[in-house]
Amino acid sequence: MKFNCKKLVPFLKFTLLLLLVIRSFNSFSSVSSVNHSNEIKNLRNLIITKPDLSRIIIDQKLSQFSKNTNYWLDYQLLKVELYRFRGDFTHMKLELFNAIRVITPKTPIEQKLLVDYYRTINYAVNNDIENHLKLLKKTLLSARKNHFKYLEAICLSTYVKYYFEHKEFIKGREYINKARKLFHEINDLNSNLIVEIRDGIGYFWEGKDQLALNKFHECLTYCHKNNLKLNEYYLLVNIAETHLFAENYDSSKVYYYEFLKHKNQADLRDVYQAYLGLELFYKNQHNIDSAYHFSTLMHQVDDSIKKNLDKKLSEEIEKSFEKEQNNKALQQKDQVIKDVRKTNKLILTFLIIGSLLLLFIISMILYAYRTKTRLNNVLVEQQKSIIEKNQLIDTALKEKVILLKEIHHRVKNNLQIISSLLNLQSRNIDDPNALNVLEEGKERIQAIALIHQKLYQADSFATIDMESYIEDLACQLHKTYIPNNKNIEYSIDSKDIHLNLDTAVPIGLIICELVTNSFKHAFQNKDQGNLFIRIHGLELTNKFVLEVSDNGSGMDNTFKKEKKQGIGTEIVEALTEQLDGESTITTSENGTNIKIFFFQVES
Numbered sequence: 273m274k275f276n277c278k279k280l281v282p283f284l285k286f287t288l289l290l291l292l293v294i295r296s297f298n299s300f301s302s303v304s305s306v307n308h309s310n311e312i313k314n315l316r317n318l319i320i321t322k323p324d325l326s327r328i329i330i331d332q333k334l335s336q337f338s339k340n341t342n343y344w345l346d347y348q349l350l351k352v353e354l355y356r357f358r359g360d361f362t363h364m365k366l367e368l369f370n371a372i373r374v375i376t377p378k379t380p381i382e383q384k385l386l387v388d389y390y391r392t393i394n395y396a397v398n399n400d401i402e403n404h405l406k407l408l409k410k411t412l413l414s415a416r417k418n419h420f421k422y423l424e425a426i427c428l429s430t431y432v433k434y435y436f437e438h439k440e441f442i443k444g445r446e447y448i449n450k451a452r453k454l455f456h457e458i459n460d461l462n463s464n465l466i467v468e469i470r471d472g473i474g475y476f477w478e479g480k481d482q483l484a485l486n487k488f489h490e491c492l493t494y495c496h497k498n499n500l501k502l503n504e505y506y507l508l509v510n511i512a513e514t515h516l517f518a519e520n521y522d523s524s525k526v527y528y529y530e531f532l533k534h535k536n537q538a539d540l541r542d543v544y545q546a547y548l549g550l551e552l553f554y555k556n557q558h559n560i561d562s563a564y565h566f567s568t569l570m571h572q573v574d575d576s577i578k579k580n581l582d583k584k585l586s587e588e589i590e591k592s593f594e595k596e597q598n599n600k601a602l603q604q605k606d607q608v609i610k611d612v613r614k615t616n617k618l619i620l621t622f623l624i625i626g627s628l629l630l631l632f633i634i635s636m637i638l639y640a641y642r643t644k645t646r647l648n649n650v651l652v653e654q655q656k657s658i659i660e661k662n663q664l665i666d667t668a669l670k671e672k673v674i675l676l677k678e679i680h681h682r683v684k685n686n687l688q689i690i691s692s693l694l695n696l697q698s699r700n701i702d703d704p705n706a707l708n709v710l711e712e713g714k715e716r717i718q719a720i721a722l723i724h725q726k727l728y729q730a731d732s733f734a735t736i737d738m739e740s741y742i743e744d745l746a747c748q749l750h751k752t753y754i755p756n757n758k759n760i761e762y763s764i765d766s767k768d769i770h771l772n773l774d775t776a777v778p779i780g781l782i783i784c785e786l787v788t789n790s791f792k793h794a795f796q797n798k799d800q801g802n803l804f805i806r807i808h809g810l811e812l813t814n815k816f817v818l819e820v821s822d823n824g825s826g827m828d829n830t831f832k833k834e835k836k837q838g839i840g841t842e843i844v845e846a847l848t849e850q851l852d853g854e855s856t857i858t859t860s861e862n863g864t865n866i867k868i869f870f871f872q873v874e875s
Contacts, residue, residue: 312346313460319354320462321500327354341374342383348374349386356390359541361397368394369667382420385411389423392430405434422463425454429467436474444474465491465503472510481518485511505531505538509545516549524553544573555696574686614646690717715752716843719745719784720777735770738807741780742766746787746805753791760795762787762803769807769816774873778847779807779818785840786820786866794824794864814871821865844868 318326330351337343348371355364368390375387388411395404408427415423428451435444448471455464472487488511495504512527528550535543547570554563618639625631694714701707722744742764754760771779783805795801806819848855853870 308343312350315350316353317462319350319357320503323354323358323502330354342380345371345374345379345383349383352390356393358539365394381418382423385414385420385423389427421454421458422460425451425463429470432467432470436477441474441478462498462500465494465500469507476514481514484514488514501537502539505534506542509542509549513549516553521553521556528553540573544570547573611646614642618642715749715784715788716781718748719780735772736776738769738771738776739764739766741776742783742805745780745783749784749787749791753788758795759800760791760803762805764805766807771872775851778850782818782844782847782868783820785844789840790820790822790824794822797825816870816872818868818870819865821863823863826859826861826864
């Protein structure tokens with residue numbers, strides 16, 4: 273029997289064609305992967321050169337790859353990097369949370385490590401240095417082990433910032449050299465520019481002004497060549513600030529005003545820094561009018577930054593919510609279609625086998641089983657829906673808590689800035705009475721700032737723990753007004769007293785006035801003494817009593833003196849009326865006792 277080779281020809285052709293298709297597919301996949309990696313690298317550069325344009329492209333890519341989790345996560349992490357580059361850490365946290373939600377055991381290791389890196393940045397923003405360093409070390413070692421050079425380089429760059437801030441300049445420059453080498457290996461010179469700028473800032477902090485200026489000018493030349501406008505404007509501010517602190521006032525002024533030519537294209541944070549520098553410049557020149565002008569512009573920019581961040585964050589939350597709602601609607605629609613198809617199959621089966629009793633019984637059992645399965649599926653879907661809604665509520669609640677903490681934190685910071693401005697102003701005043709008025713004003717501002725500090729540090733925003741607040745306030749006033757050669761002690765009894773913000777602010781100011789008055793005047797002729805502060809509620813009523821008493825020299829030398837010299841008494845009376853309260857004063861040679869009866873203001 274002869275073997276016919278011609279019969280094998282079609283089979284061999286088909287096999288060859290199949291091999292070519294498989295090879296072409298693998299080649300296409302490989303090319304596609306390379307193109308995607310290059311696109312990610314290009315977008316990283318675009319974040320540095322044109323952040324606004326990069327934001328538009330990233331959003332388009334996120335929409336395009338909404339069903340490809342790995343590609344989507346790459347662009348989501350670029351969005352996190354965009355907000356980190358812009359210093360918008362509130363948005364960075366929100367986008368990082370969205371990235372973490374899609375992480376699974378199957379997620380590529382490089383993406384997981386990038387998420388861990390941004391978590392380290394989040395720890396640093398929240399001043400959790402212990403966890404920041406712990407996770408940063410773990411991420412760096414994993415990146416090095418897996419040969420992820422870009423990730424290793426940015427981890428090293430982050431270490432540089434930490435070491436410079438803690439005055440470890442030798443260690444910081446060691447990490448700069450390592451990061452610089454890696455960025456050159458992967459030909460990412462734009463990212464390396466951040467390291468070089470950080471090197472200059474390190475010289476500035478080290479007090480090596482000329483080395484800092486040399487480094488800044490070197491980076492400025494690179495920015496000119498590569499059209500990196502935002503970094504160029506940032507460098508102009510740093511150069512001006514270095515000249516300012518080196519007391520090269522003419523050069524500092526030149527660079528500040530060169531920056532102001534481009535302020536409409538620059539980052540608002542750099543504009544804020546420039547106005548602050550010019551305020552300090554004109555104060556050193558004793559030009560109060562110009563200093564006040566730039567101080568006003570600085571605060572306007574600060575307000576603008578806050579408004580833009582709040583507006584953008586609100587828009588992001590609304591878009592995220594709408595996206596979740598649309599996804600749920602599509603899932604519900606798909607489920608309805610599936611349920612209808614299942615029902616049609618059951619009806620068709622029932623009609624076909626309805627004439628046979630045995631098959632009828634079998635079909636009924638099958639129908640019951642499927643019905644039970646469908647009900648179980650419905651219950652499972654309802655349970656999933658409830659869990660998703662609870663997660664959405666939890667997310668919204670956490671975001672609101674973050675925003676409230678941020679608001680109180682900013683209020684406290686603004687009050688601290690006002691206090692610092694008063695402190696700067698007091699350096700140019702020689703009149704003791706005017707200095708005394710400024711010092712009292714600072715203490716009142718600090719009393720209000722302390723309340724907002726307590727709020728953003730507390731777990732609840734509803735009320736203030738008055739015992740802890742009074743303790744901090746009294747300690748602050750004691751350090752201000754009681755000299756070291758006097759033994760004046762104070763005690764506080766306000767346990768379990770919590771007041772809302774509308775009540776705590778006037779009560780805090782009243783306590784500030786009464787305690788200040790006592791420390792300043794009651795113990796002028798005494799080296800020892802005691803001050804007692806108490807808040808308690810009256811039984812069977814909703815009224816509270818604030819009691820401040822001392823064993824000083826009596827009202828003739830304290831409260832009356834205050835009434836003649838300042839506005840402390842008027843403040844106490846006005847705030848007491850604001851609380852619908854009343855006051856009593858008992859005085860003798862053995863001291864003074866003041867009681868303020870008040871009601872808690874309804875929020």
